[in-house]
Amino acid sequence: xxxSRVGVGEPEKKGGMPxxxxxxxxxxxxxFDVMDPAYLADPFRIWDDLRQTCxxxxxxxxxxxxxxxxxxxxxxxxxxxxxxxxLKVAVIPGDEDEDPNENxxxxxxxxxxxxxxxxPPLHTWTRRLLLPWFSHKRVxxxxxxxxxxxxxxxxxxxxxxxxDAAADYAQQIPVRVIAxxxxxxxxxxxxxxxxxxxxxxxxxxAERRQRGAEGLLNYFLVQLEERxxxxxxxxxxxxxxxxxxxxxxxxxxxxxxxxxxxxxxxxTTWSAIGSSLWHLARSPEDRRRxxxxxxxxxxxxxxxxxxxxPVTMAREVTKDIxxxxxxxxxxxxxxxxxxxANRDPEAFDSPDEVQLxxxxxxxxxFGSGIHRCAGSNLARMELTVAVEEWLARIPEFSLADGDExxxxxxxxxxxxxxxxxxx
Ligand code: HEM
Numbered sequence: 296x297x298x299s300r301v302g303v304g305e306p307e308k309k310g311g312m313p314x315x316x317x318x319x320x321x322x323x324x325x326x327f328d329v330m331d332p333a334y335l336a337d338p339f340r341i342w343d344d345l346r347q348t349c350x351x352x353x354x355x356x357x358x359x360x361x362x363x364x365x366x367x368x369x370x371x372x373x374x375x376x377x378x379x380x381x382l383k384v385a386v387i388p389g390d391e392d393e394d395p396n397e398n399x400x401x402x403x404x405x406x407x408x409x410x411x412x413x414x415p416p417l418h419t420w421t422r423r424l425l426l427p428w429f430s431h432k433r434v435x436x437x438x439x440x441x442x443x444x445x446x447x448x449x450x451x452x453x454x455x456x457x458x459d460a461a462a463d464y465a466q467q468i469p470v471r472v473i474a475x476x477x478x479x480x481x482x483x484x485x486x487x488x489x490x491x492x493x494x495x496x497x498x499x500x501a502e503r504r505q506r507g508a509e510g511l512l513n514y515f516l517v518q519l520e521e522r523x524x525x526x527x528x529x530x531x532x533x534x535x536x537x538x539x540x541x542x543x544x545x546x547x548x549x550x551x552x553x554x555x556x557x558x559x560x561x562x563t564t565w566s567a568i569g570s571s572l573w574h575l576a577r578s579p580e581d582r583r584r585x586x587x588x589x590x591x592x593x594x595x596x597x598x599x600x601x602x603x604x605p606v607t608m609a610r611e612v613t614k615d616i617x618x619x620x621x622x623x624x625x626x627x628x629x630x631x632x633x634x635x636a637n638r639d640p641e642a643f644d645s646p647d648e649v650q651l652x653x654x655x656x657x658x659x660x661f662g663s664g665i666h667r668c669a670g671s672n673l674a675r676m677e678l679t680v681a682v683e684e685w686l687a688r689i690p691e692f693s694l695a696d697g698d699e700x701x702x703x704x705x706x707x708x709x710x711x712x713x714x715x716x717x718x
Contacts, residue, residue, distance in 0.1 A: 317330050317331050317332065319331060319332075319333070320333070320334070323341055323344070323345055323349075323352055324345060324348065324349035324352045324353070325352070325353055325354070326354050326355070326356065327352045327353075327354045327356075327362060328354060328356050329362075329386060329387075329607070329630065329704060329705050330387070330499055330704065330705050334704065335702050335703070335704040335705075335708075336702060338634070338635070338704070338708070339638060339647065342364050342632075342635040342638060343638075345364055346364050346365060346635075346639065346640075350363065350364050350365045350368065350619075351363045351364070351368060351618070351619055351621050352364075353621070357387065357388055358388050358627075358628050359624065359626075359627045359628065360609075360627065360628035360629065360630055361621055361623060361627060361628070361629045361630070362629070362630040362632055362635075363619075363629065363630075363631070363632060363635075363636075364632055364635040364636070364639070365635075365636065365639050365641065365642075366636040366637070366639040366641060366642035366643075366659070367639075367641065367642075368618075368619060368636075369631055369632060369633060369635070369636040369659065369663070370636065370659060370663045370664070372610065372618070372629055372631065373631060373659075373662060373663040373664040373666070374663065374664045376414060376415070376664070376665060377613070378612060378613055378614060378616045378618075378623075379610035379611070379612060379613070379629055380414050380610060380611045380612075380613045381411065381412055381413060381414055381418070381608075381610060381611075381666060382407070382412060382413065382414060382611055383412070383609060383610075383611045383628070384411055384412050384608050384609050384610070385498065385609060385706070386498075386607055386608070386609050386630055386705050386706040387498035387499050387705050387706065388609075388628065389498070389501065389504055402516075402545070402546035402547035402550055403545070403546075403547040404512070404547050404550065404551060405547065406545075406547055406548050406551055407551055408551045408552070408554055408555035408558065409421040409548055409551055409552060409555070410422035410425065410552075410555075410666070410669070411555055411559065411608075411666060412551075412555075415665070417548075418665065418666070419665075420539055421548065421552060422665075422669060424534065424537060424539075424544075424552070425530075425552065425556070425669050426669055428476060428530050429669055429670045429671075429672050429673050430672065431672050434672040434673050434676050435676075437472055437475070437476070437673070437676065438676060438680060440472070440475060441468065441472055441676065441677055441680045441681075442680050442684060444467075444468060444471055444472070445464075445468060445680055445681055445684035445685070446684060446688075448463065448464050448467050448468070449464070449684060449685065449688045449689070451463065452464075453688050453689060456716060456717060456718070457695060457714065457715065457716045457717070458714075458715055458717075459712060459713055459714055459715075460569065460572040460573070460576070460685075460692075460710075460713040460714075460715045461565075461569040461572075461709070461710045461711055461712055461713035462711070462712060462713075464568070464572070464681070464685065465565045465566075465568035465569035465572065465681065465709075465710075465713075466488060466565045466569070466711075467484065468564070468565065468568060468677055468681050469560055469561050469562075469563075469564035469565050469568075469674075469677055470484045470487050470488050470491075470557075470561045470565070471484055472560075472673070472677060473556060473557055473560040473561060474487065476529070476530055476556070476560075476673075477518075477529055477530050477531055477553065477556060477557065478522070478527050478528075478529025478530065478531055478532065479514075479518055479529075479531075483514075486510070487511075487557060487561065488561060488562075489507070489510075490506075490507040490508075490510040490511045490514075490557075491507065491511075491557065491558050491561045491562055492507070492562065492703075493506055493507025493508075493510070494507040494508055494511070494558060495558065495562060495705070495706050495707055496562065496703045496705070496706075496707070496711075498705065498706070499705075511554045511557065511558070512550060512554060515531075515550055515553045515554055516550065518531060518553070519531060519535060519546070519549060519550065519553070522535055523535055530553070530556065531549075531553055534549045534552060534553070535549060556670075559668075559669075559670060560670055560673065560674075562605075562703070562707050562709065563605055563606055563674065563707055564673075564674045564677050564678065565709065566605035566703070566707050566708060566709020566710075567599070567600060567603065567605050567660075567674065567678050567709065568677070568678055568681045568682070569709045569710040569711075569713055570599070570603035570605065570708075570709050570710060571596075571599040571603065571678060571681075571682055572682070572685065572713065572715070573603075573694075573700070573710050573713055574599060574602070574603065574649060575682070575686075575692075576692055576693050576694045576713075576715050577693070577694055578649065579693075581595075581649060581651055582686070582690070582691075582692075583690075584651060585651060585682075585686060586686050586690045589683070591651050591652055592679055592682070592683065593679075594651060594652050594653060594654070594656070595651040595652075595682075596675055596678050596679050596682070597653070597656050597658065598649055598650060598651055598653045598656060599649070599678070599682075600658060600660040600661075600675075600678070601637045601643070601653075601656055601658035601660060602637070602638075602646075602647075602649050603634075603708075603709075604633050604634035604637050604658065604659075604660035604708075605634070605660075605707045605708050605709050606633060606634070606660070606662070606706070606707055606708075607630055607631060607632050607633060607634060607705070607706055607707075607708075608630075608631045608633070608662065608666075608706070609628050609629065609630055609631065610628070610629045610631060611626065611627070611628060611629075612624060612625055612626060612627040612628075612629060613625060631662070633659045633660060633661075633662060633663075634660070634708065636659050637658045637659060637660060642657070643656075643658075661674070689717045691717055691718055692715045692716065692717035693715065693716060693717075694713075694714070694715060694716075695714035695715055695716045696716075698712075698714035699712065699714075700712060700713055700714070
């Protein structure tokens with residue numbers, strides 16, 4: 296205890312970009328690192344071993360952090376907002392003393408990205424403002440554009456016999472749907488994706504993290520000013536003219552909410568689509584069953600979300616507490632390992648098996664408690680449409696022999712390069 300940044304070496308330059316060197320983990324119970332290459336490639340065995348021996352491992356890498364792995368612990372902590380705050384939800388923390396406004400010439404960002412990085416009462420009303428945009432009814436109206444988008448993407452490679460199912464397909468879908476909801480240009484999809492990856496996937500690299508955050512915030516600052524002059528029927532325009540208790544919403548809060556919707560809606564869903572295609576590429580039985588029994592799609596989507604849950608979030612301990620024998624100190628981080636909870640044998644029968652018709656499936660891929668995902672209807676719709684359209688066009692496909700698959704992890708886990716071949 297008491298060491299800081301142990302195990303995380305100095306950044307070195309690779310391909311022009313600084314990358315942080317991870318000192319390989321040898322003791323997962325007391326010195327875990329969610330960015331260790333072994334964890335990125337296959338966290339499942341590590342969780343299984345730890346659940347038997349040390350179900351809430353600890354580390355001092357980056358910051359004193361705990362990582363519950365059992366369903367019961369993850370959900371209990373998610374509901375205990377008195378001891379576990381959402382003010383700092385980054386799994387890979389930046390400099391804790393970083394002033395969000397230091398390099399930013401805009402409104403006050405002290406509220407971060409509400410509702411995700413807030414506790415009540417700010418959380419309650421900012422969440423309420425977002426929810427109508429992701430209701431079932433609203434999400435239904437985005438189905439035709441999502442379907443058309445998937446078909447256009449498939450047109451680009453379906454007759455080539457090979458594709459990168461992550462980069463050419465999964466990655467391209469959510470960012471364009473979210474751009475439409477926010478009322479911003481889908482032409483900038485690659486730029487948005489780059490910023491979101493900088494903030495989440497490359498968060499260990501301070502330079503990249505800052506570049507992504509500044510890119511996002513400066514972009515939305517200009518967009519908000521434009522919406523103020525020329526309001527449309529999009530989410531940004533509506534947030535700008537909303538009043539809460541007779542007062543307009545603070546500009547910094549509107550900016551944080553706009554950035555959150557992009558960050559939360561992009562690589563989460565792209566990762567879920569990518570992991571689902573990865574599973575179907577290597578599981579011919581499941582793939583053929585889904586093609587033959589399309590009515591299974593609703594339970595299949597829930598099962599793929601459970602088995603390959605992409606999102607881990609953090610909490611900050613507000614006051615010293617001993618939880619399940621772990622002496623958690625105020626200021627410690629707790630990594631809410633929703634993906635590990637979804638593989639807990641105490642909560643799911645044969646958790647490592649994908650059962651497309653699993654009937655009892657109370658998974659927590661979308662979290663649990665007051666911060667449960669506000670965009671889950673949209674995410675489910677995108678995942679369903681993306682898989683349906685892929686299977687309609689490319690029912691037979693498999694992983695390309697010998698080509699490397701790369702996985703992103705940390706806060707959001709999913710394949711980033713996924714070469715597949717098909718007849
Ligand atoms: C498969 C895709 C997705 C997964 C697995 C996922 C997962 C999650 C999780 C686990 C949380 C809880 C965070 C916490 O407890 O701290 C969350 C919150 C949130 N998600 Fe998602 N998400 C997905 C897609 C989306 C989409 C498409 C949107 C739309 C913009 C979205 C918007 C949000 C928002 C706004 C919150 C914050 C809710 C709050 O704090 O009250 N998510 N998501």
